[in-house]
Amino acid sequence: QVQLVESGGGMVQPGGSLRLSCAASGTISSIMASGWYRQSPGKQRELVATISSGGRIDYADSVKGRFTISRDAGAAKMPDLQMNSLNPEDTAVYYCQAIDRLFRNYWGQGTQVTVSS
Numbered sequence: 001q002v003q004l005v006e007s008g009g010g011m012v013q014p015g016g017s018l019r020l021s022c023a024a025s026g027t028i029s030s031i032m033a034s035g036w037y038r039q040s041p042g043k044q045r046e047l048v049a050t051i052s053s054g055g056r057i058d059y060a061d062s063v064k065g066r067f068t069i070s071r072d073a074g075a076a077k078m079p080d081l082q083m084n085s086l087n088p089e090d091t092a093v094y095y096c097q098a099i100d101r102l103f104r105n106y107w108g109q110g111t112q113v114t115v116s117s
Contacts, residue, residue, distance in 0.1 A: 002026040002106055004078065004096045009111030016086050018113060022078035022096030030101040036069065036081045038092035038113075045095070051079050062089070086115045 008020040020036065035050030049059045049069035057069055066086075071079040078096060093110040100106075 002028050004098065004106055004108035006094065006096045006108045006111040009094060009113045011114040011116065012086055013117050014087050014115055016115070017082070017084045018086065020081040020083065020094055020096075020111060020113075022080070022108060024078050024098070024106075028098055028100055028106060032099050032101050032103075034071070034079050034096070034098040036079065037095045037097055038090075039095070039110075040092040043092075048094070049079075049081060083113070086113075088115045091115050 003025040005023050006020060008018060010018060012018055031053055033050050033052045036048040037045050038048050039045040047060055048063055049057065049067055051057050051069050051071055059067060066084050068082040069079050071077050078098065083090065091114050093112050095110045096108040098106045
Protein backbone atom coordinates (compact mmCIF):
# COMPACT_ATOMS: atom_id res chain seq x y z
CA GLN A 1 0.00 0.00 0.00
CA VAL A 2 1.41 3.36 -1.03
CA GLN A 3 1.79 5.80 1.85
CA LEU A 4 1.56 9.56 1.61
CA VAL A 5 3.77 11.71 3.79
CA GLU A 6 3.15 15.39 4.41
CA SER A 7 5.78 17.94 5.42
CA GLY A 8 6.04 21.67 5.93
CA GLY A 9 3.64 22.23 8.77
CA GLY A 10 4.47 24.29 11.81
CA MET A 11 3.57 27.36 13.77
CA VAL A 12 3.27 30.77 12.15
CA GLN A 13 1.95 34.17 13.14
CA PRO A 14 -1.24 35.57 11.59
CA GLY A 15 -0.49 36.92 8.14
CA GLY A 16 2.36 34.50 7.66
CA SER A 17 2.93 31.80 5.06
CA LEU A 18 3.68 28.10 4.96
CA ARG A 19 4.20 25.64 2.15
CA LEU A 20 3.05 22.06 2.54
CA SER A 21 4.45 19.22 0.47
CA CYS A 22 3.32 15.67 -0.04
CA ALA A 23 5.36 12.68 -1.09
CA ALA A 24 4.27 9.18 -2.00
CA SER A 25 6.22 6.12 -0.91
CA GLY A 26 5.56 4.54 -4.26
CA THR A 27 3.71 5.13 -7.47
CA ILE A 28 -0.03 5.47 -7.50
CA SER A 29 -1.17 4.54 -10.94
CA SER A 30 -4.02 6.30 -12.66
CA ILE A 31 -4.54 9.09 -10.17
CA MET A 32 -7.89 10.75 -10.79
CA ALA A 33 -7.36 13.61 -8.40
CA SER A 34 -5.26 14.66 -5.45
CA GLY A 35 -5.48 17.41 -2.92
CA TRP A 36 -5.40 18.72 0.58
CA TYR A 37 -7.91 18.45 3.39
CA ARG A 38 -7.84 19.75 6.93
CA GLN A 39 -9.42 18.96 10.26
CA SER A 40 -9.70 21.17 13.31
CA PRO A 41 -10.53 19.84 16.79
CA GLY A 42 -14.23 19.11 17.06
CA LYS A 43 -14.84 19.61 13.36
CA GLN A 44 -15.19 17.32 10.39
CA ARG A 45 -12.42 16.96 7.87
CA GLU A 46 -12.95 19.46 5.10
CA LEU A 47 -11.70 19.99 1.60
CA VAL A 48 -9.07 22.69 1.16
CA ALA A 49 -8.03 22.28 -2.46
CA THR A 50 -7.96 19.62 -5.12
CA ILE A 51 -6.38 19.19 -8.51
CA SER A 52 -7.56 16.66 -11.03
CA SER A 53 -5.42 14.62 -13.41
CA GLY A 54 -6.49 17.03 -16.11
CA GLY A 55 -5.40 20.04 -14.10
CA ARG A 56 -8.76 21.31 -12.89
CA ILE A 57 -8.37 23.06 -9.54
CA ASP A 58 -10.99 23.67 -6.88
CA TYR A 59 -10.65 25.55 -3.61
CA ALA A 60 -12.77 25.88 -0.52
CA ASP A 61 -14.29 29.35 -0.42
CA SER A 62 -12.48 30.08 2.82
CA VAL A 63 -9.05 29.79 1.22
CA LYS A 64 -9.63 31.25 -2.25
CA GLY A 65 -7.14 33.97 -3.02
CA ARG A 66 -4.84 32.91 -0.19
CA PHE A 67 -3.91 29.28 -0.89
CA THR A 68 -2.47 27.83 -4.07
CA ILE A 69 -2.30 24.17 -4.93
CA SER A 70 0.29 23.08 -7.45
CA ARG A 71 1.77 19.92 -8.80
CA ASP A 72 4.91 19.18 -10.75
CA ALA A 73 4.43 17.99 -14.30
CA GLY A 74 2.89 14.56 -14.40
CA ALA A 75 -0.42 13.60 -12.90
CA ALA A 76 1.33 11.00 -10.71
CA LYS A 77 3.04 13.71 -8.69
CA MET A 78 1.62 14.73 -5.35
CA PRO A 79 0.53 18.35 -4.88
CA ASP A 80 2.04 21.13 -2.81
CA LEU A 81 -0.04 23.72 -0.99
CA GLN A 82 1.21 27.29 -0.68
CA MET A 83 -0.64 29.03 2.14
CA ASN A 84 -0.45 32.81 2.44
CA SER A 85 -2.19 35.32 4.69
CA LEU A 86 -2.79 32.64 7.27
CA ASN A 87 -5.21 33.36 10.08
CA PRO A 88 -6.06 31.49 13.29
CA GLU A 89 -9.05 29.85 11.59
CA ASP A 90 -6.60 27.99 9.36
CA THR A 91 -5.22 26.13 12.36
CA ALA A 92 -5.75 22.43 11.71
CA VAL A 93 -4.13 19.16 10.81
CA TYR A 94 -3.63 19.15 7.06
CA TYR A 95 -3.85 15.90 5.11
CA CYS A 96 -2.66 15.02 1.66
CA GLN A 97 -5.03 12.82 -0.29
CA ALA A 98 -5.18 11.05 -3.65
CA ILE A 99 -7.81 8.97 -5.34
CA ASP A 100 -7.19 6.62 -8.23
CA ARG A 101 -9.47 5.55 -11.03
CA LEU A 102 -10.66 2.57 -9.01
CA PHE A 103 -11.79 5.10 -6.40
CA ARG A 104 -9.23 3.95 -3.87
CA ASN A 105 -8.37 6.71 -1.43
CA TYR A 106 -4.86 7.32 -0.14
CA TRP A 107 -4.23 9.53 2.88
CA GLY A 108 -1.24 10.83 4.73
CA GLN A 109 -0.88 10.97 8.51
CA GLY A 110 -1.29 14.73 8.52
CA THR A 111 0.85 17.71 9.43
CA GLN A 112 -0.10 20.27 12.06
CA VAL A 113 -0.48 23.91 11.08
CA THR A 114 -0.91 26.37 13.93
CA VAL A 115 -1.54 30.06 13.35
CA SER A 116 -1.13 32.04 16.52
CA SER A 117 0.40 35.24 17.78
